[in-house]
Amino acid sequence: MITTLDDPQTPFLALDPAIVAANVRRLRSRLAPLGVTLRQHVKTAKSLDVARLAGDGPITVSTLAEAEAFAAAGHRDIVYAVGIAPHKLDRVCALRDAGVDLVVLLDTPEQAAEAGRRGLPALIEVDCDGHRGGLRPDDPALVHVAAALRGAGGEVRGVLVHAGESYFAAGDNALRRAAEEERRAAVEAAGVLRAAGHPVKVVSVGSTPTAHFATDLTGVTEVRAGNFVFFDLVMAGIGVCTPADLAVTVVATVIGHRPDKGWILTDGGWMATSRDRGTARQRVDQGYGLVAAADGTLLPDLLMTDASQEHGILSMRPGSPHALPDLPVGVRVRILPNHACATAAQHDAYHVLADDGRTIDAVWPRIRGW
Amino acid sequence: MITTLDDPQTPFLALDPAIVAANVRRLRSRLAPLGVTLRQHVKTAKSLDVARLAGDGPITVSTLAEAEAFAAAGHRDIVYAVGIAPHKLDRVCALRDAGVDLVVLLDTPEQAAEAGRRGLPALIEVDCDGHRGGLRPDDPALVHVAAALRGAGGEVRGVLVHAGESYFAAGDNALRRAAEEERRAAVEAAGVLRAAGHPVKVVSVGSTPTAHFATDLTGVTEVRAGNFVFFDLVMAGIGVCTPADLAVTVVATVIGHRPDKGWILTDGGWMATSRDRGTARQRVDQGYGLVAAADGTLLPDLLMTDASQEHGILSMRPGSPHALPDLPVGVRVRILPNHACATAAQHDAYHVLADDGRTIDAVWPRIRGW
Numbered sequence: 150m151i152t153t154l155d156d157p158q159t160p161f162l163a164l165d166p167a168i169v170a171a172n173v174r175r176l177r178s179r180l181a182p183l184g185v186t187l188r189q190h191v192k193t194a195k196s197l198d199v200a201r202l203a204g205d206g207p208i209t210v211s212t213l214a215e216a217e218a219f220a221a222a223g224h225r226d227i228v229y230a231v232g233i234a235p236h237k238l239d240r241v242c243a244l245r246d247a248g249v250d251l252v253v254l255l256d257t258p259e260q261a262a263e264a265g266r267r268g269l270p271a272l273i274e275v276d277c278d279g280h281r282g283g284l285r286p287d288d289p290a291l292v293h294v295a296a297a298l299r300g301a302g303g304e305v306r307g308v309l310v311h312a313g314e315s316y317f318a319a320g321d322n323a324l325r326r327a328a329e330e331e332r333r334a335a336v337e338a339a340g341v342l343r344a345a346g347h348p349v350k351v352v353s354v355g356s357t358p359t360a361h362f363a364t365d366l367t368g369v370t371e372v373r374a375g376n377f378v379f380f381d382l383v384m385a386g387i388g389v390c391t392p393a394d395l396a397v398t399v400v401a402t403v404i405g406h407r408p409d410k411g412w413i414l415t416d417g418g419w420m421a422t423s424r425d426r427g428t429a430r431q432r433v434d435q436g437y438g439l440v441a442a443a444d445g446t447l448l449p450d451l452l453m454t455d456a457s458q459e460h461g462i463l464s465m466r467p468g469s470p471h472a473l474p475d476l477p478v479g480v481r482v483r484i485l486p487n488h489a490c491a492t493a494a495q496h497d498a499y500h501v502l503a504d505d506g507r508t509i510d511a512v513w514p515r516i517r518g519w
Numbered sequence: 520m521i522t523t524l525d526d527p528q529t530p531f532l533a534l535d536p537a538i539v540a541a542n543v544r545r546l547r548s549r550l551a552p553l554g555v556t557l558r559q560h561v562k563t564a565k566s567l568d569v570a571r572l573a574g575d576g577p578i579t580v581s582t583l584a585e586a587e588a589f590a591a592a593g594h595r596d597i598v599y600a601v602g603i604a605p606h607k608l609d610r611v612c613a614l615r616d617a618g619v620d621l622v623v624l625l626d627t628p629e630q631a632a633e634a635g636r637r638g639l640p641a642l643i644e645v646d647c648d649g650h651r652g653g654l655r656p657d658d659p660a661l662v663h664v665a666a667a668l669r670g671a672g673g674e675v676r677g678v679l680v681h682a683g684e685s686y687f688a689a690g691d692n693a694l695r696r697a698a699e700e701e702r703r704a705a706v707e708a709a710g711v712l713r714a715a716g717h718p719v720k721v722v723s724v725g726s727t728p729t730a731h732f733a734t735d736l737t738g739v740t741e742v743r744a745g746n747f748v749f750f751d752l753v754m755a756g757i758g759v760c761t762p763a764d765l766a767v768t769v770v771a772t773v774i775g776h777r778p779d780k781g782w783i784l785t786d787g788g789w790m791a792t793s794r795d796r797g798t799a800r801q802r803v804d805q806g807y808g809l810v811a812a813a814d815g816t817l818l819p820d821l822l823m824t825d826a827s828q829e830h831g832i833l834s835m836r837p838g839s840p841h842a843l844p845d846l847p848v849g850v851r852v853r854i855l856p857n858h859a860c861a862t863a864a865q866h867d868a869y870h871v872l873a874d875d876g877r878t879i880d881a882v883w884p885r886i887r888g889w
């Protein structure tokens with residue numbers, strides 16, 4: 150029996166692998182002339198199948214559950230890019246004992262002492278834009294942490310920077326500046342560590358926006374990016390992609406109408422889309438997402454404007470010249486998400502489209518938990 | 520080996536069943552003198568164990584996955600309180616054929632015709648406050664939908680109203696008014712249907728806020744509420760509970776500090792808390808949540824103010840007279856969520872606390888998917 154987008158019960162997550170492949174080609178062809186390795190961040194898709202579509206190679210993970218699942222599938226070169234909590238080191242060591250070159254991240258002397266005591270290699274987290282953790286390149290703690298790590302028996306593998314603020318840097322110039330700032334911080338920190346006598350093999354930078362806008366990566370050895378496989382409306386809003394580049398959509402069914410309010414109700418609520426409202430901070434607020442017909446054609450100015458747990462409300466963008474489309478009860482629509490990482494996390498699997506954009510020819514599971 | 524809150528790898532979801540039991544006692548003792556049945560909504564906990572703690576009895580579900588799981592565990596009286604999508608009727612019929620009195624919800628002639636053709640009992644959704652779906656009690660469509668349902672062979676079981684706007688009605692008076700408005704709409708709609716010759720056995724109202732503030736439920740047969748088992752900061756913000764009544768918390772570990780910014784970093788990001796920022800619309804914005812020590816004691820004015828996928832940022836409430844607490848790397852904290860339904864949905868299971876508030880003596884799974 151052939152399954153199409155009309156068959157699975159809604160809501161569910163549809164994945165267009167042709168779009169993923171195009172997104173991957175775009176980033177890989179950008180990075181190749183810059184002389185860096187792509188270390189894809191598997192936190193967005195959390196899928197062995199999507200990682201394979203992205204060309205495999207070294208990976209970044211956001212949880213040890215991801216590291217364990219990818220290790221079980223044969224991956225051997227993994228960076229765990231969240232500052233290590235000491236109680237997780239047993240699982241790190243178990244993976245390393247099994248032959249996986251799993252590298253941890255840290256930025257405090259306490260973490261360095263614990264990781265060093267286990268003889269682990271670590272990247273030191275460096276901050277370039279005040280987004281969350283990491284040490285500034287000129288912070289004397291940088292050398293102290295490196296010394297604590299080596300002194301306790303660990304290995305200073307290198308430095309890692311993530312320009313998290315680039316998600317709010319709209320426009321080509323701002324994105325190029327964010328990429329250069331990320332590179333500069335990483336290279337400067339690597340220089341400080343080398344000057345203090347520490348070998349620095351890895352100089353790792355990355356975020357989906359900066360990976361697409363860096364023009365010079367001198368001194369950098371690898372670029373991390375995760376969201377790029379799927380993209381989303383936040384990325385479209387800052388000019389990194391267009392809505393046509395979005396690879397995952399939530400398929401929902403119309404279950405009612407409120408003509409008095411100009412609403413169409415669906416069975417796709419925040420349980421299916423997540424509560425992420427990333428575009429609310431952008432120039433154009435896309436609500437909970439743009440709405441397309443089942444064939445993928447965008448319905449002009451129709452937005453998912455509100456969400457309950459299992460209800461979505463679709464209505465027209467304020468000021469739109471278009472009329473509310475006629476979508477009878479039972480018709481399916483596809484919601485383009487604000488934030489692919491958050492939306493995909495609401496689902497256990499991807500329904501994978503064939504080349505015709507209608508037939509579903511595989512179901513790919515996602516890795517869950519921590 | 521005894522497991523305590525210090526043992527599971529973070530982040531994870533802790534559940535205090537003593538608080539659930541107290542929350543349940545409170546609501547059941549409120550409703551008993553009002554002469555109505557409590558039909559608990561299992562969408563919040565999605566757990567057979569939590570439903571048992573809440574006294575079982577008739578239930579409301581938000582997905583057919585919940586209906587199927589509860590039916591498999593012996594539940595026989597279930598309302599599926601999301602407007603029915605016609606393609607889901609096969610699963611509804613399968614449950615009814617297995618002896619479950621599963622009742623669907625609808626508010627359009629199309630749904631009524633489909634459900635009627637299958638001989639199904641249905642509640643007609645009635646709107647009391649313009650929150651999402653449903654027909655106003657004075658809408659002539661109400662009688663048309665009932666006629667379409669019976670004409671096609673179905674059963675008009677009754678009416679269902681949900682005062683969704685009560686989540687935004689702060690203060691006792693506003694909540695009492697919302698409860699009365701919900702009752703009035705339900706009873707009025709039931710009267711209209713009865714006057715048109717339709718039997719109306721069930722007059723169902725409910726939301727956690729209105730269930731706690733209704734003072735007269737004349738004409739109502741049952742009250743639905745879901746969130747009350749756990750409560751959350753949104754409910755505390757409108758005065759339905761206090762932070763001490765919150766039964767689920769996210770346990771996270773401190774992984775770093777940014778003294779220059781007044782930040783404490785944890786390994787509990789939005790993947791663990793959800794992106795729900797329900798208190799952002801309230802008088803007091805609680806960020807991603809209040810923060811307690813591992814023993815449950817609130818840390819005054821400490822909030823989870825920002826979140827990445829696997830990082831939480833804790834900082835002081837602006838204007839607080841308190842200093843940032845000293846929470847070294849490795850220390851565990853507990854985040855009190857904005858919205859229990861959304862936070863719990865990020866997890867596959869509950870770690871259930873014993874009476875000492877520290878020992879974990881069970882792990883209860885959650886129902887996932889649709």
